Amino acid sequence: PSPLGPTPKLVIDLERLAQLPKEKAGALARYAATIQSQRGDYNGKVLSIRQEDLRSLAVIYDKSPSELTEELIGWGVLDAEARRAVESF
Ligand code: C2E
Ligand code: C2E
Ligand code: C2E
Numbered sequence: 878p879s880p881l882g883p884t885p886k887l888v889i890d891l892e893r894l895a896q897l898p899k900e901k902a903g904a905l906a907r908y909a910a911t912i913q914s915q916r917g918d919y920n921g922k923v924l925s926i927r928q929e930d931l932r933s934l935a936v937i938y939d940k941s942p943s944e945l946t947e948e949l950i951g952w953g954v955l956d957a958e959a960r961r962a963v964e965s966f
Contacts, residue, residue, distance in 0.1 A: 881961065884961065884962055884965050885958040885959065885961050885962050886925045886962065887925065887926050887927075887928065887930075887931055887955065887959055887962050888923050888924070888925050888926075888955070888956070888959075889905075889909055889923060889924045889925075889926055889954055889955065890922070890923055890953065890954050890955070890956075891909065891921060891922055891923060891924055892922055893952070893953045893954050894906055894909065894954050897952055897954070901952070902952065902954070904934070904937050904938065905934060905949075905954070908930070908933075908934060908937070909924055909926070912924060912926060912930070928962060928963075928965075928966070931945065931946070931962075931963065932966070942963050942966050943960075943963050943964075943966075946959050946960060946962075946963045947960075
């Protein structure tokens with residue numbers, strides 16, 4: 878167990894995601910929309926995703942999970958806490 882507490886969740890900021898250009902964020906936006914539709918969870922400002930989903934997204938973006946996490950933090954789509962979620966990979 879981490880001294881900083883439980884592993885933080887990966888929480889996507891859907892409002893920020895919607896503001897980003899499609900060339901950058903299109904694949905992530907489609908992935909998030911698919912999860913929302915599978916859950917029937919359409920009205921949230923944020924979406925908690927599985928750690929496994931970040932692994933899949935890293936493959937899609939041809940990056941390591943930690944590289945993708947840094948990029949998403951830079952875009953403002955994940956907050957800095959997400960770094961700790963990915964350290965446990
Ligand atoms: P499933 O994976 O068979 O999960 C069935 C139900 O178990 C989910 O229904 C949800 O109520 C619960 N569940 C499973 N894992 C978790 C979890 O980590 N946290 C929480 N809070 N509940 C969990 P739900 O939400 O209606 O999702 C239906 C199906 O949609 C899921 O079936 C899965 O196939 C897909 N899905 C939904 N959200 C995600 C996601 O974030 N990532 C992926 N890969 N698939 C998802
Ligand atoms: P939390 O996980 O810190 O989430 C805080 C708030 O962020 C939630 O308040 C909700 O407004 C939003 N949020 C986070 N993830 C999602 C998401 O995937 N979809 C949507 N639509 N909104 C999201 P809320 O709903 O009042 O929940 C308060 C707390 O209750 C959550 O704090 C969590 O601790 C617990 N909770 C709610 N739903 C679940 C769940 O499915 N599984 C688990 N384990 N806890 C849940
Ligand atoms: P959470 O609901 O607080 O779940 C935290 C962790 O507990 C999950 O991390 C997963 O490792 C485990 N867990 C919870 N419920 C289940 C379950 O039904 N089956 C299994 N095998 N494991 C479960 P994970 O997967 O990284 O998910 C992070 C967060 O993403 C979840 O936090 C929840 O907010 C959201 N989430 C993931 N999958 C689903 C889903 O299918 N439906 C919904 N509504 N939310 C999901």
